[in-house]
Amino acid sequence: MTKSPTIVKFGGTSVGDAEAIRRAASIVVHQANDRPIVVVSALSHVTDALVRSAKLAVEGEPERAITALEEQFERHRNLARNLLGVNSQKFSDEVDRIGSEAARLIRMSASEPDRRSPIEDELLSYGERLSAQLFTAVLRTMDSPARLIDARKCMVTDEEHGRASPLLGETERRTRQELQPLLESSEIPVLGGFIGSTLKGVTTTLGRGGSDYTASLIGALLSAREIQIWTDVPGILTADPRLVPSARSISRLSYAEAAELAYFGAKVLHPKSVQPAVERSIPIRICDSRTPEQPGTVVWNHLEKASSAVKAIACKRGITTLRISSAGMLGAYGFLKALFEVFDRHRVVVDVVATSEVSVSLTIDDPTALPALLPDLESLGAVEVEHGRAIVCVVGEGLQHTPGVASRVFGAIRDINVFLISQGASSINLTFIVDEAHAGEVVSRLHEAVFGE
Ligand code: ADP
Ligand code: ASP
Ligand code: MG
Secondary structure (H helix, E strand, C coil), X not given: XXXXXXXXXXXXXXXXXXXXXXXHHHHHHHCHHHCEEEEECCCCCHHHHHHHHHHHHHCCCHHHHHHHHHHHHHHHHHHHHHHHHHHHHHHHHHHHHHHHHHHHHXXXXXXXXXXXXXXXXXXXXXXXXXXXXXXXXXXXXXXXXEEECCHHHCCEECCCCCCCCECHHHHHHHHHHHHHHHHHCCCEEEEECCEEECCCCCEEECCCCCHHHHHHHHHHHCCCCEEEEEECCCCCECCCCCCCCCCCECCEEEHHHHHHHHHCCCCCCCHHHHHHHHHHCCCEEEEECCCCCCCCEEEECCCCCCCCCCCEEEEEEEEEEEEEECHHHCCCCCHHHHHHHHHHHCCCCEEEEEECCCEEEEEECCHHXXXXXXXXXXXXXXXXXXXXXXXXXXXXXXXXXXXXXXXXXXXXXXCCCCCEEEECCCCCEEEEEEEHHHHHHHHHHHHHHHHCC
C-alpha cells in the first residue's frame, strides 16, 4: 500500500513575492518523502484585483478594468524572471495569453449581463491557475518532480457560481484518478485552490478563502496523513491579531473549537475546511511559512485539559439582526417552522437565534436577499431590521464545565450594549451581538479579561 499523502497548502501571502515563494517551495522539498500534494492560493491581492475588475466591468468600465489588471500580470512576469531566469519565457507567454483572455472576458461581462456569473468565475480562476503554474515551475528548478494539475479536473461542483459546492462522489472519483498515479510514481502534484468546474466543464469558484477548503477536501478524499495550512500567522491565535496584537498561538484545538472560530470570523481557516477533516479524523496543522520550524496549531479530535476554559475569541462584522414579533406566536406551535421555511425558501443562512414568548431575534451575514425576504417575513409578524452589527464568539471546550465565564465576559463589557446572547447551543461557545463600532474594543477587553493581557 502507498504511504498516505500530506497536503501542503499555501495562502496568498505565503506565495506573495519571490522570497516567500522560495521559502514555500523549500517547505515542500523538505517534505518530499511524505508524499506532498501542493495546493496554492493566488498570489496575495490578485483575487481582490480580479474581483475589483469584475465589478468595474459591471459598472460599465471594461477598459479601466482591463488596465487595472495589467499591474498584476506584470508582477507575475517579473516574479518568473526572478525565480526562473532563462526558463521564464514559457510562463510569461502563458501570462500574456491569460491577460488577453481576461480582457476578452471583461468586455463580454460588460456587454452580456446574463452570462456574468460564469464569466466572473472564469476571470477569478486566473489567480490560482497562474500561481499553480509558477509554483510548479519553481519546484522544478529545485529538481523536485512537481507536476501541474488543473484543479478543475478534480473539483467537480454544482453550478452556484461564486460559492459552488463540490459534488463529493464525482470529486472523489476524479481526484483519485488524477492524483493517485502521480503519488504512486513519486511525483508531486501542484493544484490551484478555490477553483472547480461543473459537470459540463464550466469554471466555478468555492467562495473567498476557499483554497483551504480545496486542501482539506482533497486531504480527506485521499486519506492524508495531515493537512497543512501555511499562512502568515503562527497558527490559530487567541484572537485576530489585527484587533489584539498580543494574541498568542494556541497549540491544540478540537475540530469543534476550530469550526466555531472559523465560522465566526477567524479568517485564518475557511469555515468549510473543518468538516472533511473531521470525517476522516485527519489533523489540520496551521503554520507560519516565515517560521516553518514553529509547530503552529494542530486541530484534531483529541481533547486534553486546557489551562483556560476559553481558547479564543472570534469576531465577525457586517452582521444584520432581524427581530420578528408576533402575538400569534404565544402558546402556538408551527410558528418557528413557518419562519425558518421563509429563510429556507430564500436560501438565506441564519447564524445566531434567540427566542422569547412573542419574538424571535436572529442574525444573517448576507443582506442581499433582504428585499425579497422581508415581505414574506412580514406576513408572519412585525419585523425590525438593524444593520452594522458584529457577532462576538468566545470559544472553548472548557466552557461546558467552567462556572462564571459569562459573568467575567459580560463584566468586562458592562458599559457596552449587547443585543442578543446565545449560550449552550453548541456548549462550547458563548456568542453575542454588539454594534460593529464596538467590536474591536469588545474583543480586546475580553482578551484582557480572559487571558490577562
Ligand atoms: P491566507 O492568505 O494564508 O489564506 P488569510 O488572510 O486568509 O491567510 O488568513 C490569515 C489571517 O487571518 C491572519 O493574517 C489574521 O489577520 C487573520 N485572523 C483572524 N482571526 C485570526 C485568529 N484567531 N488567528 C489567526 N489569524 C486570524
Ligand atoms: N484566492 C482566493 C481568495 O483570495 C482563495 C484563497 O485565497 O483561499 O479568496
Ligand atoms: Mg485564507
